[in-house]
Amino acid sequence: MxxxxxxxxxxxxxxxxxxxxxxxxxxxxxxxxxxxxxxxxxxxxxxxxxxxxxxxxxxxxxxxxxxxxxxxxxxxxxxxxxTRRSLPHTFDTEAPVDADFTLIPEQANAASMDNLLRHVVQDEVKQAIDDLPETFRLPVMLADLADCSYQEIADVMGCPVGTVMSRLYRGRQLLRKRLRAFAQASGYIGARATHDANVTDFDQASESLHPSCLRVAS
Missing domain, CATH: 1.10.1740.10 (RNA polymerase sigma factor, region 2, helix turn helix motif)
Incomplete structure (x- = not known):
């Protein structure tokens, strides 16, 4: 006892x-x-x-x-x-990725993305994350909200680190695309800026979202 x-x-x-x-x-x-x-x-x-x-x-x-x-x-x-089932998507969620896989950023205008993030409001950010397919939403949340490492995310999700990296990369691509679309529709950036804003480094840009824009009131 x-x-x-x-x-x-x-x-x-x-x-x-x-x-x-x-x-x-x-x-x-x-x-x-x-x-x-x-x-x-x-x-x-x-x-x-x-x-x-x-x-x-x-x-x-x-x-x-x-x-x-x-x-x-x-x-x-x-x-x-x-709960609602995951949204349909066309990505190969199990695409193999080497263990030493390194995300190579696209050549782009980082200033345009920084400008986008400064104007995007919290509700739109949360909605963009919520609209991600569950396969990508969880790793994005764990990485950018919970500050989990690749290995920690792999442990939580029960999958290889390479799969985590692949899903996180694709999830951030989707999130980036949706935030740019919102910024263009709201008139914060023009069509050309939206086209150019492919982001040199989304990790740097996502710091503008973390933690205040990603956290929800408890």
């Missing part, structure tokens, strides 16, 4: 290490469920499971990735059937 003080210490340790990731978990949950109430339930269930199996967590490993793995598995087993 566990002594009371031991249980108390366990609770304190659990709270200290996990509660700091609440906002990240909630934001990812909203992206997955597309429903605020279900997202809250998903996060609550994630924390309940995490506490129940806290003895399995290996000290010194990444608690954020561990929590996100629980959240994703809980979503798949409990919530996915009741």
């Amino acid at each position: 566990v002594e009371p003080h031991t249980t108390s210490n366990r609770c304190q340790t659990f709270e200290a290490l996990t509660l700091t990731h609440f906002n990240t978990l909630y934001s990812v949950a909203v992206s997955l469920t597309r429903n605020a109430d279900e997202a809250r339930d998903l996060v609550q269930e994630t924390y309940c499971k995490a506490y129940r199996f806290w003895h399995r967590f290996q000290a010194g490993t990444h608690v954020k990735a561990w929590l996100l793995t629980i959240l994703r598995n809980t979503y798949i087993n409990t919530y996915r059937k009741t």
Whole structure:
């Protein structure tokens, strides 16, 4: 039988290490469920499971990735059937990518993309992310919202690092395209600027979105 003080210490340790990731978990949950109430339930269930199996967590490993793995598995087993299915897309989501794959940016006018991002409002950014097919939406959220490394995302999604890199690259391409389309429709940039704004480095541009534009209110 566990002594009371031991249980108390366990609770304190659990709270200290996990509660700091609440906002990240909630934001990812909203992206997955597309429903605020279900997202809250998903996060609550994630924390309940995490506490129940806290003895399995290996000290010194990444608690954020561990929590996100629980959240994703809980979503798949409990919530996915009741949420909207992924949007259709034409990308080959399992396209093989070498382990040492390096994203080579397109030659473009980075200033045009910076200008686009300065004018795009939060709701449009969130909508653009929400409209991504689930295959690409989750890695984009994990990378640009949760600050997960390729390996952490691979662990959460249960796929090779090369697959993560491929999906993340394609997801960012789709996001970039949709944000440019919004900026053009809103008159922030012209058609020529939209054509030129293929972005030299989306990671640099996405810093303008992270974290304030990507986070949702909890």
